[in-house]
Amino acid sequence: MSREPRFLDSPLPSLRQARSVPATMGLVLLALVPGTAASVLAFGPGLLLNLALAALLALAVEAAVLALRGAALRPALTDLSAPLAGVLFALALPPSAPWWMLLVGIVAAIAVAKHLFGGLGHNPFNPAMVGVAVVVLAFPYEYSQWTVPGHWDAVSQATPLARMREGTQAALALSELRAAIVLAPWAWIAAAHALGGLFLLALRVIPWQTPVAVLGTTVLLSLPFWLFEPDRHPSPLFHLGAGALVFAAFFIATDPVSGCTTPRGRLAFGAGVALLTLAIRRWGAFPDAVAFAVLLMNSAAPLLDRLLRPRWFGEDRGAP
Structure with a gap:
């Protein structure tokens, strides 16, 4: 006796269900x-x-x-x-x-x-x-009042980026500032945020293009300046560990609503966040302005997605 086919209401195995x-x-x-x-x-x-x-x-x-x-x-x-x-x-x-x-x-x-x-x-x-x-x-x-790491009863201390900016404005070489800059706590925090970001990447909660573009562009842009004049320009590790750039790369710039949604758009978005952050750190009014860099790139995200969207199957972009 023949059996009637069963129709399953579950999605095809080749389709990945979106998370709520x-x-x-x-x-x-x-x-x-x-x-x-x-x-x-x-x-x-x-x-x-x-x-x-x-x-x-x-x-x-x-x-x-x-x-x-x-x-x-x-x-x-x-x-x-x-x-x-x-x-x-x-x-x-x-x-x-x-x-x-x-x-x-x-x-x-x-x-x-x-x-x-x-x-x-x-x-x-x-x-x-x-x-x-x-x-x-x-x-x-009030935003500049950070507790001195390891001394909970102390008043405050400038962040490494703020200390570097003060020294730069005073025409001091970075070698003269190293003793006054306490980088370790911020570097450990950045590394811990990177660990959490890798967890999100492993579960495919966030796309890889944005954080790779943010971190990679930071290294590529800062490395030549540091190699050429290390007394005037901080190292790539300093830029990554001293502020909120790693935190933003994994948890802020990857926002699917305010960021880009196309693969190449995400790469451009992340590169723009890194470029603007480094520019504001060097010439802007604030020591670390990741928030402003992200917001500026948020305003450019729709245009980037439009210009860098993947080509549709059979599409001829040269046609009118």
Whole structure:
């Protein structure tokens, strides 16, 4: 007796099911654990309080804006996008940042950068970086107050990039500044964030093109200057370890909404983030301006995707 064929409602084995938004956000939060742990070891447990407060403020602002818009609360409040934005924002701030500084940045990130443009999936700019840019411009003194690594009761210390900038403005050679620059804590934090980024790459949560372009372009652009004049130009390892460039390469520039979506577009986007970061570090008004570099490239992302999109099968780009 013949049997009737069975039709399965599951997808074809050749098709990979997309992860849900909460699952993706949860994996990114998990990948942030190594970098967060390294930051806590370097700057003390006060950072954990900032992270928790930023996540709660992000949820509160998200709920308030959704209520004002008359939108449903449950899907948006449970997709983990708001807590993730809050955590990314808090990780870019000094552990001693006051609560009102966190509140201003979270309002800028969630209410303005995210919901003013229509909510998750519609924001052209990275919300966390909008929050960072706002507090850097509005509260430059508070943003510069970093606890001295290993001395929790001390007041503050300039970051390696800030110390280098001060020395450069004073016409000091980098060899004269090495004793005054404490790089180790920031370098360990960068390495820990790279470990979390590799975890995301292994699970294919983020594309490889963007972080490779950010890190590779940083090395390629800074290496010749350092080899030619090491007393005037920092080494590639200094650029990667002294600021938030590694953190941005894996966790910020890879944002699928505000970044590029085409393979070649991602490469150009990452290269642009590195180029702008190095340029602002050298000639800009801020020691480390990764946030501004990312936001500038966010504005160029649609054009890059349009110019660098893959060719369709059978497409003749020379045809009218």
